Amino acid sequence: MNTKPKRTDNQASTPHMAEIVERNIQALLDREQEEEKSKPLETRIADTVTRFTGSMAFVYIHLVMFGAWIIINLGWVGIKPFDPSFVVLAMFASVEAIFLSTFVLISQNRMAAQADKRANLDLQVSLLSEHEITRLITLVRAIAKKMDIEESDNPEIDELAQDVRPEKVLDTMEKREQKTKKN
Structure with a gap:
């Protein structure tokens, strides 16, 4: 007598995993979603900023902004330069670097704590x-x-x-x- 449950067409087309493996995968995914929802606002902001600054869109925006700043201040487009020595540009870049590195460190600290929990x-x-x-x-x-x-x-x-x-x-x-x- 066959005691195996009949498989539906959906189940037949995908490889079958042991029920315990599927349960464990779902439990881990549920836990990750739960932790994501319970993150404080500050952590979500830091993660969002870090995710964006690690993207090519961020690079392209900076290429356009810094490129325009440099071209304008070299006097190549007929607009009067407002930062001919690029001191203001350097200051903006430095302040931005300070904040970005802080956001990255916040995200890395959180990821390290997660890695420690997983290792445990x-x-x-x-x-x-x-x-x-x-x-x-x-x-x-x-x-x-x-x-x-x-x-x-x-x-x-x-x-x-x-x-x-x-x-x-x-x-x-x-x-x-x-x-x-x-x-």
């Missing part, structure tokens, strides 16, 4: 997976023993059957990093 999530999932795999190894070994199946002589199996202590891994990494820096 990855670590937690990896630790959980490692714990589950360790338990599976223990279970398979017990099943093999009960069925009188001889285990191959592999010293790594004993090691893999033990839980990993993340603090010990971090300590070892730090020691090796310090040792590398000294050499």
Whole structure:
């Protein structure tokens, strides 16, 4: 008896993913939308400014504005120059650079915080997976023993059957990093 649900034409045309994968994708997308909606106004403004200043439209606008400023102040179009030494242009460019770099830093700080949260999530999932795999190894070994199946002589199996202590891994990494820096 076939217990699989029938697939609709829509489902048949797209590759099928496990339900848990689809649920996880949707949960992550929902979370991102939720976080986007809950961002403070200042953060949304900084992100919008950063997004625009990282676009070619921003470059084209500046090419036209600075180009017109320079052409006018060189006296090439018959208009009296208003900034012949380009001091005002330099001041505007400097002030703009200060504000733009601040907006970029605000956005980068927020993105770094997001990256830290994702890295922490990855670590937690990896630790959980490692714990589950360790338990599976223990279970398979017990099943093999009960069925009188001889285990191959592999010293790594004993090691893999033990839980990993993340603090010990971090300590070892730090020691090796310090040792590398000294050499």
